[in-house]
Amino acid sequence: MPRxxxxxxxxxxxxxxxxxxxxxxxxxxxxxxGSVCNGKVLASLFFEPSTRxxxxxxxAMLRLGGQVVGFADAKVSSTSxxxxxxxxxxxxxxxxxxxxxxxxxxxxxxxxSKAMTNMPxxxxxxxxxxHPTQTLTDLMTIRHYKKRFNNLTIGLCGxxxxxxxxxxxxxxxxxxxxVKFVFISPDELKMPRQFKEExxxxxxxxxxxxxxxxxxxxxxxxxxxxxERFVSEEEYLRLKDFFVLDEEKMSLAKEDMIVLHPxxxxxxxxxxxxxDERAVYFEQAKYxxxxxxxxxxxxxxxEVEK
Amino acid sequence: MPRxxxxxxxxxxxxxxxxxxxxxxxxxxxxxxGSVCNGKVLASLFFEPSTRxxxxxxxAMLRLGGQVVGFADAKVSSTSxxxxxxxxxxxxxxxxxxxxxxxxxxxxxxxxSKAMTNMPxxxxxxxxxxHPTQTLTDLMTIRHYKKRFNNLTIGLCGxxxxxxxxxxxxxxxxxxxxVKFVFISPDELKMPRQFKEExxxxxxxxxxxxxxxxxxxxxxxxxxxxxERFVSEEEYLRLKDFFVLDEEKMSLAKEDMIVLHPxxxxxxxxxxxxxDERAVYFEQAKYxxxxxxxxxxxxxxxEVEK
Amino acid sequence: MPRxxxxxxxxxxxxxxxxxxxxxxxxxxxxxxGSVCNGKVLASLFFEPSTRxxxxxxxAMLRLGGQVVGFADAKVSSTSxxxxxxxxxxxxxxxxxxxxxxxxxxxxxxxxSKAMTNMPxxxxxxxxxxHPTQTLTDLMTIRHYKKRFNNLTIGLCGxxxxxxxxxxxxxxxxxxxxVKFVFISPDELKMPRQFKEExxxxxxxxxxxxxxxxxxxxxxxxxxxxxERFVSEEEYLRLKDFFVLDEEKMSLAKEDMIVLHPxxxxxxxxxxxxxDERAVYFEQAKYxxxxxxxxxxxxxxxEVEK
Numbered sequence: 010m011p012r013x014x015x016x017x018x019x020x021x022x023x024x025x026x027x028x029x030x031x032x033x034x035x036x037x038x039x040x041x042x043g044s045v046c047n048g049k050v051l052a053s054l055f056f057e058p059s060t061r062x063x064x065x066x067x068x069a070m071l072r073l074g075g076q077v078v079g080f081a082d083a084k085v086s087s088t089s090x091x092x093x094x095x096x097x098x099x100x101x102x103x104x105x106x107x108x109x110x111x112x113x114x115x116x117x118x119x120x121x122s123k124a125m126t127n128m129p130x131x132x133x134x135x136x137x138x139x140h141p142t143q144t145l146t147d148l149m150t151i152r153h154y155k156k157r158f159n160n161l162t163i164g165l166c167g168x169x170x171x172x173x174x175x176x177x178x179x180x181x182x183x184x185x186x187x188v189k190f191v192f193i194s195p196d197e198l199k200m201p202r203q204f205k206e207e208x209x210x211x212x213x214x215x216x217x218x219x220x221x222x223x224x225x226x227x228x229x230x231x232x233x234x235x236x237e238r239f240v241s242e243e244e245y246l247r248l249k250d251f252f253v254l255d256e257e258k259m260s261l262a263k264e265d266m267i268v269l270h271p272x273x274x275x276x277x278x279x280x281x282x283x284x285d286e287r288a289v290y291f292e293q294a295k296y297x298x299x300x301x302x303x304x305x306x307x308x309x310x311x312e313v314e315k
Numbered sequence: 316m317p318r319x320x321x322x323x324x325x326x327x328x329x330x331x332x333x334x335x336x337x338x339x340x341x342x343x344x345x346x347x348x349g350s351v352c353n354g355k356v357l358a359s360l361f362f363e364p365s366t367r368x369x370x371x372x373x374x375a376m377l378r379l380g381g382q383v384v385g386f387a388d389a390k391v392s393s394t395s396x397x398x399x400x401x402x403x404x405x406x407x408x409x410x411x412x413x414x415x416x417x418x419x420x421x422x423x424x425x426x427x428s429k430a431m432t433n434m435p436x437x438x439x440x441x442x443x444x445x446h447p448t449q450t451l452t453d454l455m456t457i458r459h460y461k462k463r464f465n466n467l468t469i470g471l472c473g474x475x476x477x478x479x480x481x482x483x484x485x486x487x488x489x490x491x492x493x494v495k496f497v498f499i500s501p502d503e504l505k506m507p508r509q510f511k512e513e514x515x516x517x518x519x520x521x522x523x524x525x526x527x528x529x530x531x532x533x534x535x536x537x538x539x540x541x542x543e544r545f546v547s548e549e550e551y552l553r554l555k556d557f558f559v560l561d562e563e564k565m566s567l568a569k570e571d572m573i574v575l576h577p578x579x580x581x582x583x584x585x586x587x588x589x590x591d592e593r594a595v596y597f598e599q600a601k602y603x604x605x606x607x608x609x610x611x612x613x614x615x616x617x618e619v620e621k
Numbered sequence: 622m623p624r625x626x627x628x629x630x631x632x633x634x635x636x637x638x639x640x641x642x643x644x645x646x647x648x649x650x651x652x653x654x655g656s657v658c659n660g661k662v663l664a665s666l667f668f669e670p671s672t673r674x675x676x677x678x679x680x681a682m683l684r685l686g687g688q689v690v691g692f693a694d695a696k697v698s699s700t701s702x703x704x705x706x707x708x709x710x711x712x713x714x715x716x717x718x719x720x721x722x723x724x725x726x727x728x729x730x731x732x733x734s735k736a737m738t739n740m741p742x743x744x745x746x747x748x749x750x751x752h753p754t755q756t757l758t759d760l761m762t763i764r765h766y767k768k769r770f771n772n773l774t775i776g777l778c779g780x781x782x783x784x785x786x787x788x789x790x791x792x793x794x795x796x797x798x799x800v801k802f803v804f805i806s807p808d809e810l811k812m813p814r815q816f817k818e819e820x821x822x823x824x825x826x827x828x829x830x831x832x833x834x835x836x837x838x839x840x841x842x843x844x845x846x847x848x849e850r851f852v853s854e855e856e857y858l859r860l861k862d863f864f865v866l867d868e869e870k871m872s873l874a875k876e877d878m879i880v881l882h883p884x885x886x887x888x889x890x891x892x893x894x895x896x897d898e899r900a901v902y903f904e905q906a907k908y909x910x911x912x913x914x915x916x917x918x919x920x921x922x923x924e925v926e927k
Contacts, residue, residue: 043660048349050374061712064690068662068716071688076377078370080387081692092579100367100578103601104374272712273704280705295715354655356680382683384676386693398885399892406673406884409907410680 011129012308013122017144017177022184024307028145029152032296032303039072042302045311046075052105053079054098055133056112061272062133062142065294066109069301078105083113095124102128107309109133129308137173142304143271144177146297150289151228153296154267158185166193166219167232167252167277169200174271175232176204183208190214191222195248198238219252223262229254231270231290233277255279262287269293317435318614319428323450323483328490330613334451335458338602338609345378348608351617352381358411359385360404361439362418367578368439368448371600372415375607384411389419401430408434413615415439435614443479448610449577450483452603456595457534459602460573464491472499472525473538473558473583475506480577481538482510489514496520497528501554504544525557529568535560537576537596539583561585568593575599623741624920625734629756629789634796636919640757641764644908644915651684654914657923658687664717665691666710667745668724673884674745674754677906678721681913690717695725707736714740719921721745741920749785754916755883756789758909762901763840765908766879770797778805778831779844779864779889781812786883787844788816795820802826803834807860810850831863835874841866843882843902845889867891874899881905 014020020028035042051070055063058081067077094112098121101108110118111133118132118139134140148158155161163182165175169192179200182188190213192200199215216222223229234252239245254268259282270278270290282288306312320326326334341348357376361369364387373383400418404427407414416424417439424438424445440446454464461467469488471481475498485506488494496519498506505521522528529535540558545551560574565588576584576596588594612618626632632640647654663682667675670693679689706724710733713720722730723745730744730751746752760770767773775794777787781804791812794800802825804812811827828834835841846864851857866880871894882890882902894900918924 040660048346048378050377052370058696060692060709064664064713064716067690071662071690072660077690078373078377078383080366082696084364084388091581096578096580097366099597100600101370103597104370104604272708274708275703291711291715294712298716354652354684356683358676384679384683384689386672390670390694397887402884402886403672405903406906407676409903410676410910 011125011127013118013125013130013132014141014304014308015119015122015130015132016139017141017181018184019141025145025148028300028303028307029149031306032149032299035302036299041313042073042306044074045306045313046070046073046309049075049106049309050104051075051077051079051305052101052108052128053077054101054108054110055079055081056083056110056117058082059111059134061294062111063109065298066131066133066142066301069298070305072298073302073305075305094121098128098130099124102126107131107305112136131304131308137171140173140177142297142301143174144181145300145304146293147174147178147230147269147271148181149296149300150269150293151267154289155227158182158188160187161227162189162191162225163228163230164191164193164219164222164226165200165230165232166254167234168198168238169194169232170198171238172232175230176201178230179204180207183212188212191216191226193217193219193222193252195234195239195252197240197244198234217248217251219254220258220261223258223266226262226266229262229266229268231268231274231278233275253277253279254282256281259285259287317431317433319424319431319436319438320447320610320614321425321428321436321438322445323447323487324490325447331451331454334606334609334613335455337612338455338605341608342605347619348379348612350380351612351619352376352379352615355381355412355615356410357381357383357385357611358407358414358434359383360407360414360416361385361387362389362416362423364388365417365440367600368417371604372437372439372448372607375604376611378604379608379611381412381611400427404434404436405430408432413437413611418442437610437614443477446479446483448603448607449480450487451606451610452599453480453484453536453575453577454487455602455606456575456599457573460595461533464488464494466493467533468495468497468531469534469536470497470499470525470528470532471506471536471538472560473540474504474544475500475538476504477544478538481536482507484536485510486513489518494518497522497532499523499525499528499558501540501545501558503546503550504540523557525560526564526567529564529572532568532572535568535572535574537574537580537584539581559583559585560588562587565591565593623737623739625730625737625742625744626753626916626920627731627734627742627744628751629753629793630796631753637757637760640912640915640919641761643918644761644911647914648911653925654685654918656686657918657925658682658685658921661687661718661921662716663687663689663691663917664713664720664740665689666713666720666722667691667693668695668722668729670694671723671746673906674723675721677910678743678745678754678913681910682917684910685914685917687917706733710740710742711736714738719743719917724748743916743920749783752785752789754909754913755786756793757912757916758905759786759790759842759881759883760793761908761912762881762905763879766901767839770794770800772799773839774801774803774837775840775842776803776805776831776834776838777812777842777844778866779846780810780850781806781844782810783850784844787842788813790842791816792819795824800824803828803838805829805831805834805864807846807851807864809852809856810846829863831866832870832873835870835878838874838878841874841878841880843880843886843890845887865889865891866894868893871897871899
């Protein structure tokens with residue numbers, strides 16, 4: 010039976026560490042890995058569009074010397090003829106060696122993976138549910154800039170209620186030692202209780218004031234605050250600027266704090282910040298590609314001499 | 316002038332046999348064929364979506380070391396600007412070495428092929444008309460499991476009236492010796508007279524009872540029975556279970572009968588059958604890819620040492 | 622900072638000449654260039670569909686041994702989530718080595734190029750504005766058949782008012798010596814004054830009579846006359862045949878005149894002309910691919926020994 014990546018914590022921290030080391034090595038020696046996937050095909054199955062994630066997976070496979078087939082949109086997939094998702098995937102299993110799958114329904118990737126006899130499936134997002142390679146991307150970026158996962162204070166700002174990437178990141182970071190979380194959000198968008206209950210009480214605090222919280226942070230993870238989440242337009246207008254990162258707030262932060270964002274950004278980070286060396290959200294996309302390269306190699310059981 | 320594949324019987328049985336042998340060899344020695352199409356480009360021109368067929372062609376070309384360009388949907392093709400199909404194909408001929416083309420209009424592939432000066436065209440389905448690589452796929456699967464095309468009894472079940480893959484398969488199988496056909500369908504969906512007239516009278520019989528017919532079959536080719544084909548909902552409900560393959564009916568079949576289906580399946584084969592070794596419809600997709608690899612090599616005149 | 626191609630005249634005539642020579646060499650020795658882009662990735666970013674241009678770019682990259690990722694349609698791009706074009710491109714810069722970008726808004730390519738730190742951008746058309754690789758294609762075709770850019774009389778026929786490829790071609794040809802322009806159009810669609818003011822007065826003349834103008838031409842560049850450009854249906858019907866190229870008009874042309882068209886053609890060139898050796902509009906598409914191969918190599922700074 011093949012191994013899959015369906016949920017962010019499907020892998021142990023040791024396995025994560027192996028992936029990060031491999032991704033680092035690929036980043037430093039791309040030529041060495043430029044043909045390790047020769048003859049292999051990735052099925053890129055996007056039942057809903059997500060250009061950023063799709064391009065990241067596809068480029069990852071191509072840069073390993075593999076090839077890609079697939080679709081970018083459900084409208085061109087044949088589930089429209091009433092075929093079950095499992096049947097579609099069992100057919101694809103005859104063509105491809107590995108699949109990255111995005112689907113609007115929660116649990117779709119898990120369901121599909123159960124029908125596989127030899128093709129590993131990577132969950133590239135299932136509804137508002139899980140998006141494990143985003144978590145790997147976030148961790149890879151943190152590791153690159155901070156050289157550690159322990160002893161860090163990480164602020165998570167914006168929509169903590171619905172932000173699945175934030176939920177997954179908190180769970181993943183909580184597996185390391187002495188990590189402190191600062192949850193920064195309007196009252197309407199606070200971190201749900203179930204996630205807080207998994208943390209020890211002295212490891213997190215909650216606030217609605219980014220300006221006052223920023224100075225203690227090693228990492229600031231920004232996310233979008235959507236207008237439609239608020240009870241009234243008045244409330245939205247009153248609160249939104251508190252959660253926008255601008256030069257003034259950045260001036261209060263540590264010299265070596267880093268700012269992450271899963272992208273796309275709308276206006277929660279002022280573009281004036283883009284040139285600040287601490288703003289690493291575009292570089293984050295680059296680390297996302299390298300960790301996906303490592304992941305594909307891992308699931309296909311491809312090794313090269315170190 | 317290039318050679319094309321527009322209709323299932325464009326090739327002789329000898330040419331078919333060459334293709335099957337080549338496909339077998341590719342299946343056994345994929346590495347030997349992994350770069351025979353280096354430098355060649357397949358144009359994958361899907362004027363209507365058909366993910367299954369498209370992925371099969373594209374993977375076939377990629378696994379031969381070739382490359383692929385194209386579109387999955389008419390909306391992104393430029394015929395929307397009023398360009399004729401022949402002009403579009405003559406332009407593509409400047410980019411690609413071979414084309415697989417799907418089009419909603421009957422005769423589109425034939426029309427396009429006549430404008431070509433050097434690019435072979437493979438008809439990947441034109442309306443409800445012809446779909447020759449499905450026929451090749453079906454034959455390849457039969458040959459793999461039965462090791463012969465002669466002396467076989469093949470049951471064709473479901474919509475025999477509109478099912479183009481069934482019509483083509485019957486014609487193709489009728490070129491071999493001592494093949495018996497059992498046409499299993501509701502009255503509304505019987506095999507059209509013109510196809511029966513091509514067969515000798517003692518080579519086929521018609522029935523509406525799958526359960527009683529199944530025990531004599533070497534091959535059962537299932538197809539979908541669509542609700543909208545029936546005169547009334549009442550009639551549909553009365554008849555549909557007769558044409559659903561389930562464990563009970565399978566228990567009456569020979570130990571070495573095989574079940575084929577062009578897919579997608581909706582509910583005409585119970586999923587409980589999927590694990591039965593005689594159910595080879597997912598493997599069928601795999602043979603479809605290998606026969607397309609052989610076909611591409613054949614039309615591009617690429618040979619390797621045996 | 623990377624070099625981009627945003628407008629047709631971004632390059633000098635000397636740089637153009639280098640590109641044409643390189644394209645010629647690729648055309649003659651494709652194997653020599655078949656892997657010069659190994660390990661490189663082209664982002665093919667079509668925010669509006671343009672199959673012809675997209676396939677040309679993608680095949681160009683693949684035939685150099687590179688790879689391609691991207692999208693064919695804005696609907697599958699993530700700008701729909703409110704992301705700025707610059708953010709999208711900065712993300713893509715992390716995946717790809719070079720981008721070909723088509724966008725419905727004028728100035729989009731220029732705007733995007735300003736955000737780049739290392740990825741060259743090729744403008745593959747921005748609104749009705751600029752389409753520099755079409756101009757390169759036109760020039761490459763002229764150079765192939767005429768062996769020179771000087772001392773030529775070029776007729777431009779059809780919609781001279783809105784035809785951006787015509788405007789760009791006139792500007793580009795005007796950089797060479799002793800080029801005469803004959804502008805052939807209905808009154809409604811005459812060459813705009815701003816373009817004529819860039820030309821010396823004795824280098825062009827205007828007419829609405831293709832038949833009488835054709836005999837003096839070395840090159841005839843045809844374009845589409847759209848019904849909706851005319852003040853009345855009556856006027857359209859009265860005039861349209863004057864601007865249709867048919868056998869009768871061709872019989873008046875020089876033996877070595879060549880006919881170009883950016884395609885798609887609708888009915889402004891009768892298909893009876895297609896077999897005339899002077900009709901080179903389909904070959905034009907081939908030269909378009911080779912000049913794009915040269916352009917990609919140039920912008921990626923890839924050289925091979927001559």
